[in-house]
Amino acid sequence: MQHVTRRALLLGGALALGAAGAGGPALADAAARGTDRDRTAERSAFVRLGDPAPFVDIGALAARTTMQDLVLVPENGWLFVSQAVAGSNDSSETTVINRVRVSDGVLLDSMQLVDGGHGLGFEVQLRSGQPWVWMTWHGSDDDVVRLRYVPGSYRYAEADDRLGLERIAFQHKEGRDREAVYHFDAAGQVAVERHFHFSAGAEATSETYYRRSVSALLTGSSTSRGSVTLPATPPTVQGFATVGDSLFRLVGATATNGVQDARDPMAIEQHSWTTGRLVAKRQYPDLARDGDARWKDGIIEPQGLGVRRTADGGISLLLGATTGGTGRREHQVLEIPTTGSA
Template sequence: MPDVEDPQPGGPTRRVLLLAGAVTVGAAALGVQVAASAASRRTGVVAASPVASGTPTPTPTLDPLPDPTPFATFPTLANPGVMQDFSYLPAISTFFVTQKSAGSEAAFETLIISRVNASGAVLDAMTLIDGGHGLGIEAESQPDATYIWVTWQGKSLESGWRENDFVRFRYTPGSWSRADAVGQLGLVVLPLKDEPEAQFRFDWKNDWAVERHYDWNGATETYKRRRISDISNGVMLPDEQLDRLPLPVDPPTTQGFATIDDTFYRWLGRGTVGDAIEPTDPITLQRFDWKTGRLLAEQHFSTVSKVGTSWPGGKFEPEGMCMFREPDGAATLLVGDTTGLPKHEHHVSAFARITI
């Protein structure tokens, strides 16, 4: 990546915009297959991460994971740029992969979402004009359509300034402006607080929605664990009622994140040209305990997607992370990367049936 944009000083305070023509937020209106529970109203544990508090990083307590195994390769995508993130629907063996390109103005980026089969072939693509960077995407399969959840980091229809709205809409190939998406794709603007940068990843089985909030005022980012059902019903609990993980960033460079049960995962590392790993920002997988904020494991990987001793095309960058459930409920964690320069190839690797 990197996966953050330059801040826009002097812009208006972010406020929730239920745009004209948008569907009213609510689980019934969205058709979301989640159920609100008593736990979604509980007072969460405020979990300040040890690695963000200035205290020494604790010794990890988990055994290292084996190297991830190759899962999918995308020789090309709809755009020549690097992959940013992805979501995977195992029932139909289909990926939804994000990329970015230049927006209509310097302050904006256009988001491209490619629909890709398990063989790596691009089936079709969707372009969201001034839609944003593409970190954090969830695909949701419903009987009538596939729906996309993503942060739309484009122009507000009201102010003309950059907004960061968490939205849900029908995946529909073609090129779409924000106004068109509102009118034709069933776009729903979901509630966010006054935050300049926020992305989400889901654990559908447990109704967890993890929000990443980047702090422009310091080298930190905070992850907050919400309920999908809360967001769908327009409920945004205050921070003091949420599990929270404040973590250092830049370095390390965040390339993806995911949550499985009570464990949080972060995929890190700067891109590198040549065969050597960037020593100050290596390819890293971190695992944290949501209940305590403790760093459970930190593991560096130096051979992901290498062919022999080299990366194809002499370039490598970690790009994206998601999880999915096997039919028996076991979770598989997927991590992505892009290799090659100037022609890119994109890879997904799997930590299969991960237990923590």
């Protein structure tokens, strides 16, 4: 097995190379060579994503609601998993962030952030051993904040005193609503923010991802390290992660009656931050099926994508899956190893 390094790209098993970028005959030779170099770099770093294997079952999570996202904190053997429950009014949701012990799937504790939002997209940063959560708090005019993880239930008005809430200095709102869209890259140095017009629903046909320095965000810098605009609805985006030059998206609609939507199947896409192209896509039609090749109640929803660094420096992807109907849901996290090299 060959593992991907920090500079390498990850690739789904079935290659689906995107179309070449636009450019006419008048394109300068130097620019053309630069484009060629970009594409050569894409191809030379390809590795493949393997088959999903169980990472941890989380039986203690609330059976009434699905997982939304996940973040692994290997230094402490913790997995943080978000869910959403009813908020203080009909138009709001409360974010629940659960701390799970990876070794046995035991739920250690939970933190509820009243009217925090849907829980899709958050990050956990260790500061002197204390976990701090980055997220967008919807009930605070969508402010991006950083706060201590402390078990209990909290409202925004009390979070300053009880959770040490800090409003991130740089706020990128673009005049429209957006989800709690922060994830760090595998090295923990770059924050990736996802912008999507959620209230537009199916009419929102694209979304944009930006890379920014974590340290610069805290000082208010607006400098971007690049952006990628991708199609959406379809596909239904369920999570995202960044490793080096690769932006991965977990996509796919909820499957019901044991059947996936052929127009929006479960898959992992790989996009290049350098070129903006879709360079690979692998579908996972049998994700989280049981021993009888079924999903509980015929239902599955993929939810959340994260990164795991192995002891030898390798990288694998972690993805969440919720099966079963309301009140009967089961949650598990699967690991997709990286294997091979082109």
